[in-house]
Amino acid sequence: MFTKSTKTNTVHILLLEQLRDVESCLLYFESFMRAACTEGTVHETLKSLAVNVGDAEAKADISLRKMIDSLQGHAYLPSTREDIISVATRCDKIANACEGIANHVVYQHFSFPTQFTDDLLEIVSITHNQFEVLEKAITRLFTNFGDMLKDHSILDEIRDFESKVDKIEHKLNEQIYALDIELAARMQLAKYLESLCDISDTIENIADKMQIMLITRKA
Amino acid sequence: MIYLLLAAGLFMGWSLGSNDACTFGTAVATRVVRYRTAVIIIAVFVIVGAFTLGPNNIGKLAELATSNEVMASSDSVHSAIENGTVAELRFKSGLKAAIIFICAGLTVFGINFLKFPVSSNQAITGAIIGWGLFYADYSNPDVLSTNLPKIGAFVATWVLNPLIAGIVSFILVGTVGKFLEKRLSTLGSYDMLIKTGYIIAIVLGSLSIGINSSANVTALYFDYAYSETGVAANLLTSPVLTAGIGGIAIALGVLTYSKKVMMTVGGNIANISQMDGFLVIIAMALTVVIMGNVLGIPVSNTQATVGAVLGAGLTRGAKQVNFGVLKSIGIAWVASPTIAGLLAYAVAFFTQSFFG
Numbered sequence: 135m136f137t138k139s140t141k142t143n144t145v146h147i148l149l150l151e152q153l154r155d156v157e158s159c160l161l162y163f164e165s166f167m168r169a170a171c172t173e174g175t176v177h178e179t180l181k182s183l184a185v186n187v188g189d190a191e192a193k194a195d196i197s198l199r200k201m202i203d204s205l206q207g208h209a210y211l212p213s214t215r216e217d218i219i220s221v222a223t224r225c226d227k228i229a230n231a232c233e234g235i236a237n238h239v240v241y242q243h244f245s246f247p248t249q250f251t252d253d254l255l256e257i258v259s260i261t262h263n264q265f266e267v268l269e270k271a272i273t274r275l276f277t278n279f280g281d282m283l284k285d286h287s288i289l290d291e292i293r294d295f296e297s298k299v300d301k302i303e304h305k306l307n308e309q310i311y312a313l314d315i316e317l318a319a320r321m322q323l324a325k326y327l328e329s330l331c332d333i334s335d336t337i338e339n340i341a342d343k344m345q346i347m348l349i350t351r352k353a
Numbered sequence: 354m355i356y357l358l359l360a361a362g363l364f365m366g367w368s369l370g371s372n373d374a375c376t377f378g379t380a381v382a383t384r385v386v387r388y389r390t391a392v393i394i395i396a397v398f399v400i401v402g403a404f405t406l407g408p409n410n411i412g413k414l415a416e417l418a419t420s421n422e423v424m425a426s427s428d429s430v431h432s433a434i435e436n437g438t439v440a441e442l443r444f445k446s447g448l449k450a451a452i453i454f455i456c457a458g459l460t461v462f463g464i465n466f467l468k469f470p471v472s473s474n475q476a477i478t479g480a481i482i483g484w485g486l487f488y489a490d491y492s493n494p495d496v497l498s499t500n501l502p503k504i505g506a507f508v509a510t511w512v513l514n515p516l517i518a519g520i521v522s523f524i525l526v527g528t529v530g531k532f533l534e535k536r537l538s539t540l541g542s543y544d545m546l547i548k549t550g551y552i553i554a555i556v557l558g559s560l561s562i563g564i565n566s567s568a569n570v571t572a573l574y575f576d577y578a579y580s581e582t583g584v585a586a587n588l589l590t591s592p593v594l595t596a597g598i599g600g601i602a603i604a605l606g607v608l609t610y611s612k613k614v615m616m617t618v619g620g621n622i623a624n625i626s627q628m629d630g631f632l633v634i635i636a637m638a639l640t641v642v643i644m645g646n647v648l649g650i651p652v653s654n655t656q657a658t659v660g661a662v663l664g665a666g667l668t669r670g671a672k673q674v675n676f677g678v679l680k681s682i683g684i685a686w687v688a689s690p691t692i693a694g695l696l697a698y699a700v701a702f703f704t705q706s707f708f709g
Contacts, residue, residue, distance in 0.1 A: 142541030211544045212384040213627075280537035351543060352534070352626060 141209035145218065146276045148204050152197035152222060153269050156229045159190035160262050163232035167258045170239050171251035177243065184236040191233040198226045217347045221272065224340045228265065231333045235326065247323070250309070253302050254330065260302075261334045264295035268337050275344060286348055292341040299334040303327060355444055359574060359588055361451035363602040365458050366570035369473050370399070370606020371614060372465065373562050376637060376658050378615045379630035380551040388612055394552070395559040395611075396604035402563020403600020406642075408592035410568035410651040415577050417478070417503045420496070421485025423449050427578045430586040439584055445708060446587040449484070450573035452704075456480040456696040460689055469685040472653035474569055478507045479690025481573075483697030488708070506650060511686060514644055514652045515660025522636035522664030530628050530668075547627045554634035561638040561645075561654065567599030568651045629665045636661040656686075 166183040169175045201222055205215045238244070246254055271288045274281065310323050374395060380386045386394075418424040425433070425446050433442040457476035464471040482504060490496050537543050575595040576587035589595040625633065637657040644652045659682055666674040701708070 142539070142544070146539075146541070210541065211547060214540065214544050276540050278538070279540045279543050280535060283534060283537070350626065351628070 141204075141207050144207075145201060145204050145209045148197065148201035149218065149222060149276070150273065152194060152201050153225060153272060155190060155194035155197045156225050157265060157269065159187060159194055159229040159232050160265055162186040162190050163236060164258050164262055166236050166239075167255060170244075171246050171255055173248065177240075181240050184233075184240045187236040188233050191229040194226060194229040198222055213350075214347075217343070220343055221340055224336055224343065227336050228333055231329060231336065235329050239326075242322075244322070244326070246326075247313075250306060250323075253306055254327070257299050257302055257330055257334070260295050260298050261330075261337070264292055264299075264334055264337050267291050267295070268340060271341065271344060275347070283348055283352055286345060289341040289345050293338055296334045296338040299331050303331045355447055356588060358444075358447035358451045359571075359598070361454040361458070362570050362574055362599070365454045365461075365473065365477075366567075366599050366602025367606040367610070368458060368461065369566055369570060370562075370603035370608075371610035372461075372473070372606075373566065373603070373654050374607045374611035375614045376558055376562075376634060376654055377555050379625070379627070380555060380634075381615050383627055383630070385547055385551045385627065386555065388615070391555060391615075392607050392611060394555050395562075395607045398556050398559030399563035399567075399604045399607065400597070400600045402560035402565075403567035403603070404563075404593060404597045406560075406564040406646065407567040407596025407600060409649060410565055410645050411572045411575055411577070411592055411595060413503070413506070413648070413650045414477075414481075414568055414572040415575060417500075417507065418453075418481050418573050420489065420499050420503060421481050422488035423453055423481050423484050423573060424575075425578075425586055427581065430576075430578045430582055430584070433586060434582060434584055439586055442586050443588070446576075447574060449708065450588070452700050453477065453480045453484060453573055453697060454570070456483070456700060457693045459696060460693040463692070464685055464689055469681050469688070471685050471689050472511075472655045473566070474651055474653040474656075475511060475686065475689045476693040477569055477573075478504075479693035480697040482690070483694030484701050486694070487698050487701035487705070506648065510644065510648065510650050510652045511656060514640065515656045515663075517644065518637055518640040518657035518660035519664035519667070521640050522633055522661035523667055525632045525636050526629050526665045527668045530632055533628070547631070550628070550631035551634075554631040554638070557638035557642075558634045558654075561641040562603060563600045565641050565645045565651045566603055566654065567596040569599070570602055571595045571599035572651075625662065625665055629668075633658070633661040633665050636664065 162183065166180065166187055169180055169183055202219060205218065209215075210218065267288065271282075271286075271292065274288065306327055307324060310320055310327065313320055313323075374392070377386075377391055377395060381388050381391050415424060419426050425442055429442065430439075433439045454477070457473060457480045460476040460479070461471050461473050482500075485491070485500065489500065491500070533546060537546065571589065572595065574588040575592065576585055576590050577592075579585060579587075579590040589598070637654065637660075640657045640661070641652055641654055644650070663674055663679075
């Protein structure tokens, strides 16, 4: 009944582009983490994988700026523009977080203790799956808005992923603080864990923001 | 010089315009429509409404004013023509109209100051009746039987108007809102619907204000015996010009002093959704235009808006409606005609040597 204008279509395409760039950053980060959690990985290899993460983050940044620029052509109502920018900037934080963790691991020549690597990789994998669902949800928000108003259970799926990450985080934190190593080393490890789990939190926050968008637009 | 007496009615129109623009507050406060765009659309369509259908609503108010000795009856005009006192009658008629508008205006200002929603329509009606209670002989069964049905018709609109607006809004939000929602394909289409909906709502709402309220602010200056006598016994003789001048005064109020109230009211009722927001304005406009044209009585936009907001709230269940607000509205509905009536009665008392 109501069709999409060229301006809104452009914004939609650019936002999807940005999401793809963030996802590619997440993929590079996953590879980085696998290497970082594998014993005997050469530092130079890690460094080059971190560069890949950084490059993907920079590309995601450019996409974000392009998308925000496209909103200046008065596509969408001001409140929707604000909501789109809010979702997009939060997505950008995901790529920033990946780059931040990768760089610090390289700077500090940090090695993850072997007893934690499986769980850490599990967190990264869950986060990646969670992001894929978020991508689907954002696409549905733009292309099937009416359906999304009626049924937004997909956002609950995103929250379920975050709960899984939370449980692993809790378990690992208990184990970390039970380790017989220096407090500074325990805190450093806990900080990495926190930063890793924050990515999933950010994705959950985006889902919450989307739910607010839907509720405020429901007749 | 005599036309200076029009100033009271024009001031009433100006303040009515600055106040009634709050009806469109949601559109501006949620930034769906820019303030400047909104006030230009409102001003244009208020004037269009006033010049086209506005004259239809002058009759009943003029009748009520005549039977309450505010406006000169046809007989008084004829005897003034015979006695050569038309100029004096014309001045007194203009002055009485100005007094009624000042009494109503002060009441609206006072109740607004206390932050209660107020209807200028009720204040004007109250002031007319207050004047009539002093000058018209209500102990005379003939006067009583003439006035009671007229007063009854006005009072009935104060109940029927918000009630019907509430029902129309309940139906519109419950059916049209859901119907449109099902047909939304993209987020962009939702935004387009909201923008188009608000523009339509502002146009219809502004027309309804022009049609209805223009009569409220200038009808008492109208000489409805002019077409029969050909002699001007009041300030205005053309019904189109009478309503049109009222419309222009309201439009000036909208253009010059509506931003603050628009943003305040818009922000306060922002808890209704954007879609509900424009359907509420459409419900208000439909009610006011239909009631005004069927009954020929200018009805209150404020009351219709309150009724429509409540109706929209009820579609989400009774718990979603702030019934506490009804108390303040009830107080204002009783206080506004009463205070205006008492003021007019007091002025009538102190000026009886001049008008008596």
